[in-house]
Amino acid sequence: MEEETLTLSPLFLPTLIIILFLTIILLKKKLAHTTPGPTLPPGPTKLPIIGNLHQLAFSSLLPHHRFRDLAQQHGPDGLMHLQIGETSNVVVSSPEIAQLFMKAHDLNFATRPIVQSASIILYDHRDVAFAPYGEYWRQMRKICTLELMSTKRVGSQRPIREEEVRKAMVGSIRPGEVVNLGRILGSLVCKIIWRAAFGGVEAREMEEASIDPPIQSICHLYVQALGELSLRDVFPSSWVMKMVAGRNDRRLKKLHAESDTILQEIIDAHVSRRRSDVDRAAGGGDDQDLVDVLLNFTHDQAVAAGGFSVTDFEIKAVITDIFFGGTHTSSVTIEWVMSELMRNPEEMEKAQKEVRRVFDGKGKAVDEASIDELHYMKLIVRETLRLHPPLPLLVPRESRETVVIKGYQIPAKTKVAINVWAIGRDPAYWIEPDKFMPERFVNSPVNYNGDDFQLLPFGAGRRMCPGVKTGMAIVHLAVANLLYHFDWKLPNEMKPEDLDMTEVFGIVVGRKNDLHLIPTPYRAP
Numbered sequence: 001m002e003e004e005t006l007t008l009s010p011l012f013l014p015t016l017i018i019i020l021f022l023t024i025i026l027l028k029k030k031l032a033h034t035t036p037g038p039t040l041p042p043g044p045t046k047l048p049i050i051g052n053l054h055q056l057a058f059s060s061l062l063p064h065h066r067f068r069d070l071a072q073q074h075g076p077d078g079l080m081h082l083q084i085g086e087t088s089n090v091v092v093s094s095p096e097i098a099q100l101f102m103k104a105h106d107l108n109f110a111t112r113p114i115v116q117s118a119s120i121i122l123y124d125h126r127d128v129a130f131a132p133y134g135e136y137w138r139q140m141r142k143i144c145t146l147e148l149m150s151t152k153r154v155g156s157q158r159p160i161r162e163e164e165v166r167k168a169m170v171g172s173i174r175p176g177e178v179v180n181l182g183r184i185l186g187s188l189v190c191k192i193i194w195r196a197a198f199g200g201v202e203a204r205e206m207e208e209a210s211i212d213p214p215i216q217s218i219c220h221l222y223v224q225a226l227g228e229l230s231l232r233d234v235f236p237s238s239w240v241m242k243m244v245a246g247r248n249d250r251r252l253k254k255l256h257a258e259s260d261t262i263l264q265e266i267i268d269a270h271v272s273r274r275r276s277d278v279d280r281a282a283g284g285g286d287d288q289d290l291v292d293v294l295l296n297f298t299h300d301q302a303v304a305a306g307g308f309s310v311t312d313f314e315i316k317a318v319i320t321d322i323f324f325g326g327t328h329t330s331s332v333t334i335e336w337v338m339s340e341l342m343r344n345p346e347e348m349e350k351a352q353k354e355v356r357r358v359f360d361g362k363g364k365a366v367d368e369a370s371i372d373e374l375h376y377m378k379l380i381v382r383e384t385l386r387l388h389p390p391l392p393l394l395v396p397r398e399s400r401e402t403v404v405i406k407g408y409q410i411p412a413k414t415k416v417a418i419n420v421w422a423i424g425r426d427p428a429y430w431i432e433p434d435k436f437m438p439e440r441f442v443n444s445p446v447n448y449n450g451d452d453f454q455l456l457p458f459g460a461g462r463r464m465c466p467g468v469k470t471g472m473a474i475v476h477l478a479v480a481n482l483l484y485h486f487d488w489k490l491p492n493e494m495k496p497e498d499l500d501m502t503e504v505f506g507i508v509v510g511r512k513n514d515l516h517l518i519p520t521p522y523r524a525p
Helices: 012-034 053-057 063-074 095-104 116-121 135-148 151-156 158-172 181-198 200-208 216-227 239-275 278-282 290-295 299-304 312-343 345-362 368-373 375-387 468-485
Strands: 079-084 087-092 403-405 408-410 415-418 486-489 516-521
Touching (some): 053 079, 063 087, 087 095, 095 403, 095 415, 116 216, 135 290, 135 312, 151 468, 158 181, 158 368, 181 216, 181 312, 216 312, 239 290, 312 345, 312 375, 312 468, 345 368, 345 375, 368 468, 468 486
Parallel strands (some): 087 415
Antiparallel strands (some): 403 408
16 A cells, blocks of 8 residues: 655645744734833824924923923823924923932933033033033042032131122122112122132132123023023934034034133143142142142042043033032022012011021121021022922933833933922922922921932932032022121012012023112111
8 A cells, every 4th residue: 555645735835934924913913912012101292303392492481381281281190201303302290200210210310411512511521410421420420529519628618608798798789779689699609609619819810800700601601502402402413403503503612712711721820839839739628729629630640649530621621510500500599589588578577587586696797607597598498499499400311221110111312301390399299389388398308408309409319419518508698698687678669479580491590580679788786
């Protein structure tokens, strides 16, 4: 009996492969339907090419206000996705989500996106605030934390702060006349930082000429530039946008050349003095200014000590950072404090009574020694920072790798905006969130030190502002002096409720119109 053999059609094998292929596709679709993978966070409808850019560009609201309104509609969990041109962005609007980004996943969001204006202004991101995450940033952050802005260094600068504040109270504020308090505060804070950064020689030359620090006006323009939305950053691959941005780049480069000349002359003067001053060159002593401290890390000394070294470019970048960050955040905060107190006379009276009760019997000027006794004044500052964080969106972060948060996928290279202005007014965490109520912080542990995610005016985690101690020392001392030495009233018989509180947007958000007030000197009994 012959064996029977099975003969297969020539089409069988190709047909089987096609059937298997289709089966796999159907199974994948079924699995995808039953077990969906992470998706982007929700957000408003996008248009081709421009994404959600039109919802920002054509809005009359400032970005942090607009982001809050959009998040209420499209990001109920406090997390919203926006496609702005070619860039993927997420906006965080709740303390719970902020904690995930800035604590649980802090390392993944510890870098910064490349910003063209910051690249020009800050020597290709060689500063601390805008530098991308990496070994350079870690070393510079360490220098800032341990050397430039430590508790000891801030304490050593106390005489500078007290002297400049006393000068401002006597020389800049003229009783009975309408004074532009915003301008006075900007000049005051800039002089304090100028002296702390550059020491006595440059400060004396400036004072003899009766001028503000020459870099002050430049830093003001820098702050505006860093707050602007650049089409080159939104469409980084477009040569057309690069051409459009060329004019702005040329303007910034011209400003940068001016500030670079000023800073380089100061560094050269320091180097020259150090050569003739053994103690200063040795790198010790509390009398060193910030340039001296940074010069201790220049190549020759750093290599001899086996440590990290910096060049003049890094020194100039970090000093620029300190200037535009410290000057504007501090002066803007003081101006908002006084604005809120003028709108709330009862709180003003209560604060002045406390300050005068503490300092009337001391027989001396208002200084930092007794600031800790001003409990209510500090609550006022904390409440002001809740309502008016100087950087309402902080400095943007960027994801280093793809990560899933609350079931949503955050792709690598996604820009992250933390809307601390919206978080500070979240009704889920704050009673009457839009009302100025310093008493809400009585016996409350909530503070701005980065541990309480419902109050984040200075951020949290690795990227928290390292200059908080310096900035708050200036704010507390200046506010205490303003409250002690003068009674204040609005000009033109203006009522408190009529005071304009409109904001102007930049990377630092201040008043649209400077605060004008009439001071009357207080005579201690």
